[in-house]
Amino acid sequence: MQIIPVKELKDGAHVSEMCHATDEPIYVTKNGYSDMVIMSAEAYDAMSERVRRSEAIAMVVEGVAAVQRGEVRNAFEAASEIRAKYGL
Incomplete structure (x- = not known):
């Protein structure tokens, strides 16, 4: 399981690479609390x-x-x- 702070979303290319490197969701935190979850479209489609x-x-x-x-x-x-x- 990967957890990143929301400020890392500024580097979209890096976050995209992270998403495509795993089939697992990436949890994004804001002020130390879980805020959202992101994943590649391929992983999302497979999960759906x-x-x-x-x-x-x-x-x-x-x-x-x-x-x-x-x-x-x-x-x-x-x-x-x-x-x-x-x-x-």
Whole structure:
């Protein structure tokens, strides 16, 4: 983990090199406190993709759990009931 003070951002080329040298975020401090986090666009895109995949997996897991809890119905049966109810 890298931590730099905000004043180092003045040297943009150096900070860019630091970002591209690692896939990890760089924490920027202001007055000794964490202020922001920076990373290369490539590292950010990779991290975002991992998050999207994790969210998709979580949705599938929740769907399976709903089936196991009996909270879902067969689509064909539900459609038949709707057609019968509304005379479709």
